[in-house]
Amino acid sequence: MKIVVPVKQVPEVSEVRMNEETGTLIRDGVPSILNPFDELAVEAAIQLKEAHGGEVTVITMGPPQAKDVLLKALAMGADNAVHLTDIGFSGADTLATAFTLSEYIRKMEFDLIICGKQAIDGDTAQVGPEIAEFLSIPQICYVRKIEISEDGKHVTAHRETDEGYEVVKAKLPVLLTATKGLNEPRLPNIMGIMKAKKKPFEEVTVEILGTDPDLLGLAGSPTQVRKVFPPEKKEGGIVIDGDDPAAAVKQLVEFLTKKGAF
Amino acid sequence: MTLKFDIDACTGCMLCIKVCNFDAIEKDGDKVKFDLHKCVLCGSCEEVCKDDAIKIERKPIDKSKLADYKDVWVFCETVGDRLRSVALELVTKGRELAIDLGEEVVAVIIGQDIEKHAQTLIQHGADKVLVVDGKIFADYTTDAYTIAMTSLIAPRKPSVVLFGATGNGRDLAPRVAARMGLGLTADCTGLSIDDERQLIQTRPAFGGNIMAEIYTATTRPQMATVRPNVFKPGEPDTSRTGDVEKVDIEVSPLQVRTRVLEKVSEMVDGMISVEEADIVVCSGRGIKDPANLALPKELASLLDAAVGGSRPIVDLGWLPPAQQVGQSGRTVCPKLYFALGISGQIQHISGMSSSDFIVAINKDPEAPIFSVSDFGIVGDIFTVLPELISEIKKVLDAR
Ligand SMILES: Cc1cc2nc3c(=O)[nH]c(=O)nc-3n(C[C@H](O)[C@H](O)[C@H](O)COP(=O)(O)OP(=O)(O)OC[C@H]3O[C@@H](n4cnc5c(N)ncnc54)[C@H](O)[C@@H]3O)c2cc1C
Ligand SMILES: Nc1ncnc2c1ncn2[C@@H]1O[C@H](COP(=O)(O)O)[C@@H](O)[C@H]1O
Numbered sequence: 001m002k003i004v005v006p007v008k009q010v011p012e013v014s015e016v017r018m019n020e021e022t023g024t025l026i027r028d029g030v031p032s033i034l035n036p037f038d039e040l041a042v043e044a045a046i047q048l049k050e051a052h053g054g055e056v057t058v059i060t061m062g063p064p065q066a067k068d069v070l071l072k073a074l075a076m077g078a079d080n081a082v083h084l085t086d087i088g089f090s091g092a093d094t095l096a097t098a099f100t101l102s103e104y105i106r107k108m109e110f111d112l113i114i115c116g117k118q119a120i121d122g123d124t125a126q127v128g129p130e131i132a133e134f135l136s137i138p139q140i141c142y143v144r145k146i147e148i149s150e151d152g153k154h155v156t157a158h159r160e161t162d163e164g165y166e167v168v169k170a171k172l173p174v175l176l177t178a179t180k181g182l183n184e185p186r187l188p189n190i191m192g193i194m195k196a197k198k199k200p201f202e203e204v205t206v207e208i209l210g211t212d213p214d215l216l217g218l219a220g221s222p223t224q225v226r227k228v229f230p231p232e233k234k235e236g237g238i239v240i241d242g243d244d245p246a247a248a249v250k251q252l253v254e255f256l257t258k259k260g261a262f
Numbered sequence: 263m264t265l266k267f268d269i270d271a272c273t274g275c276m277l278c279i280k281v282c283n284f285d286a287i288e289k290d291g292d293k294v295k296f297d298l299h300k301c302v303l304c305g306s307c308e309e310v311c312k313d314d315a316i317k318i319e320r321k322p323i324d325k326s327k328l329a330d331y332k333d334v335w336v337f338c339e340t341v342g343d344r345l346r347s348v349a350l351e352l353v354t355k356g357r358e359l360a361i362d363l364g365e366e367v368v369a370v371i372i373g374q375d376i377e378k379h380a381q382t383l384i385q386h387g388a389d390k391v392l393v394v395d396g397k398i399f400a401d402y403t404t405d406a407y408t409i410a411m412t413s414l415i416a417p418r419k420p421s422v423v424l425f426g427a428t429g430n431g432r433d434l435a436p437r438v439a440a441r442m443g444l445g446l447t448a449d450c451t452g453l454s455i456d457d458e459r460q461l462i463q464t465r466p467a468f469g470g471n472i473m474a475e476i477y478t479a480t481t482r483p484q485m486a487t488v489r490p491n492v493f494k495p496g497e498p499d500t501s502r503t504g505d506v507e508k509v510d511i512e513v514s515p516l517q518v519r520t521r522v523l524e525k526v527s528e529m530v531d532g533m534i535s536v537e538e539a540d541i542v543v544c545s546g547r548g549i550k551d552p553a554n555l556a557l558p559k560e561l562a563s564l565l566d567a568a569v570g571g572s573r574p575i576v577d578l579g580w581l582p583p584a585q586q587v588g589q590s591g592r593t594v595c596p597k598l599y600f601a602l603g604i605s606g607q608i609q610h611i612s613g614m615s616s617s618d619f620i621v622a623i624n625k626d627p628e629a630p631i632f633s634v635s636d637f638g639i640v641g642d643i644f645t646v647l648p649e650l651i652s653e654i655k656k657v658l659d660a661r
Contacts, residue, residue: 011468013468013469013471013589013608013612014469014607014608014609016468016469016471017471036590037590093445094436094446094448095439095440095443095444095445095446098436098440099440120469120589121467121468122448122467123448123449123466123467123469123589124448124449125432125436125448126432126435126436126439126446126448127436128436129404129433129436129437129440130436130437130439130440132437133408133436133437133440133441134440136308136309137519138404138405138519138520139404139433139437139520140520141404141429141432141433142429142433144583156523160429160583160584161429161430161525161584162341162428162429162430162535162537162584163341163525163527163528163529163535163584164525164526164527164528164529164582164584165526165528166522166523166524166525166526167522167523167524167525167526168520168521168522168523169520169521169523170519170520170521171519174520179590180583180590180591181583221445222443222444222445222478222479222480222481223445223446223447223476223477223478224476224477224478224479225474225475225476226462226475226476226477227474227475228467228472228473228474228475229472229473229475230472230473231466231470231471231472231473231615237620237632237634237635237636237637237638238636238637238638239627239632239635239637239638239639239640240637240638240639240640241639241640241641242623242625242639242640242641242642242645242646243641245641245642245645245646245648245649246649246653248639248641248646248649249639249646249649249650249653250653252621252637252639252650253650253653253654253657255637256598256619256621256637257657259619261597261598261618261619262541262565262597262598262654
């Protein structure tokens with residue numbers, strides 16, 4: 001079974017702060033991590049490989065430092081890594097990102113592609129389905145459980161829905177997106193980290209990819225960011241003491257009634 | 263954009279004729295031929311062609327052609343026998359945008375036996391309702407719904423298409439966007455029209471730390487998914503009238519590559535979805551024991567509210583995953599949000615901070631949840647909550 005896992009390096013958003021004066025993000029000192037949902041995807045791919053044999057390739061499109069997340073995935077147990085890195089890829093929106101990744105993946109052999117549900121920097125959840133479309137393969141999004149049939153030809157997955165989940169079956173190749181509950185990602189051990197550095201690692205530029213540069217990066221992105229601004233600050237809310245619960249609750253209910261909140 | 267047909271590769275299987283919704287392909291000897299005047303480059307034929315004989319080259323749309331696109335479309339999702347509330351919210355918002363553009367609002371419903379929703383959509387602001395009804399659309403599948411949406415969009419050329427940012431909306435919209443080579447803005451919390459008639463799409467990024475305004479300068483339609491509950495549905499106007507058009511779209515089972523074997527509901531005790539409820543009562547680790555959830559559940563049932571949980575509560579299996587609020591759960595935007603025994607870490611806050619009113623009860627005065635709450639009580643949920651329940655009962659009884 002050949003599995004491809006697209007992964008993204010993201011800032012640890014819980015440590016991102018606003019510079020109140022300039023209205024910009026303070027990114028200095030904020031650690032970069034492997035997107036948590038992609039960690040689930042990598043873990044799932046490795047488990048499938050362990051059960052059914054095969055090969056796991058991790059791929060990212062991103063700046064030179066994004067290499068770190070590929071190394072982490074290799075240390076967890078992925079076999080090969082591909083790093084699409086070139087100034088010509090930059091400024092890509094989800095469409096251009098998915099297109100670029102699919103241009104590389106379409107030249108590979110694969111049975112399964114597993115993405116994260118969403119990347120926590122933008123939370124869009126779009127790149128997975130868009131890759132599936134560009135490759136003309138079906139998708140099953142937000143999966144919590146993956147089963148491969150005995151003959152290795154079909155996948156059955158539990159897909160989270162707004163009401164619960166549904167059991168969905170499809171013939172391979174398929175693209176899945178991983179959501180919470182799928183597994184507990186392993187931590188890379190020292191052996192893994194040592195081995196990672198020796199595993200096949202390919203760097204791909206626009207020229208190597210061979211795709212029309214007008215379809216990549218900013219040039220290939222239909223959406224553009226016009227402005228970035230800080231969210232509206234809530235006015236300081238009321239905080240009262242609850243030592244006398246009855247009195248506190250009276251105040252609360254009066255407040256809510258006055259505001260028409262229920 | 264063009265369609266390239268490699269007649270030598272064609273083996274004459276005729277599958278493409280069956281899937282074309284635009285009558286653009288016909289039998290020509292033992293092969294096929296295309297009528298490119300009828301073809302809208304929807305890609306259905308390309309997708310079923312086993313021989314790779316059909317290739318559609320997609321290029322961005324010419325800017326001068328933007329004027330050909332008009333009307334604000336809303337994909338109106340149904341679940342079981344009802345419309346999702348976000349459908350009415352978006353039709354109401356769509357009306358505002360359409361007025362600014364001097365265009366119309368078109369609601370699209372896809373499913374089986376769904377025409378009955380058309381009048382509700384008209385009363386909330388739709389000028390026209392497109393109904394795609396058929397057995398193949400009874401369950402949501404990415405493939406059937408993508409074919410339906412692209413088959414509608416391609417020839418009719420809307421300027422804006424909005425989807426609710428629900429599970430299925432976020433599964434469908436990117437698929438449609440990629441098939442048509444369009445931009446798509448995810449999870450918007452604000453929409454407006456600027457002086458140049460561009461749709462300005464506002465959305466949070468970086469866990470809600472910043473807001474971004476996004477626009478789609480040169481391609482049409484402009485597409486966005488919009489968070490449920492951000493916009494409020496208007497009151498229905500029973501005197502409004504509008505057109506209802508049934509559109510036949512043929513989808514062969516061969517084109518639907520996923521099969522739904524089983525649907526499992528995890529909604530317990532009439533529990534409503536946290537994304538759709540006007541009021542959410544959310545509990546955190548402070549609740550201590552699953553048996554104690556009886557208290558928030560009682561409050562929720564008084565207020566017709568959804569019962570939510572922070573991640574640890576869901577991880578412990580005390581509530582189903584669909585009820586988790588926060589970054590790895592659901593993003594909610596109710597009128598009223600109760601945070602009970604929740605500390606308020608960024609991953610939780612990013613999923614609920616845009617609620618209209620936030621009430622927090624926590625015994626730790628330093629808990630970060632108080633920095634986003636409108637009304638906070640520093641106290642023990644086990645003494646405050648019973649009082650709150652009886653006080654609310656009193657108020658409701660008096661109404
Ligand atoms: C990648 C990632 C994704 C995440 N996604 C989510 C997510 O989607 N949703 C989410 O919620 N979290 C998420 N988290 C976890 C998040 O960081 C916090 O750990 C979590 O929100 C804490 O839950 P809590 O507030 O219920 O528990 P705690 O942080 O343990 O807080 C419990 C609070 O209850 C109060 N308390 C205790 N007893 C009482 C009492 N008797 N009366 C009143 N107050 C009391 C305490 O003072 C404390 O403030 C995520 C974390 C990561 C790393
Ligand atoms: N630049 C990228 N390189 C590789 N994979 C990506 C990239 N961006 C997004 N992905 C994949 O697509 C998923 C969804 O991302 P997003 O649409 O940005 O929320 C991620 O979890 C990754 O699996």
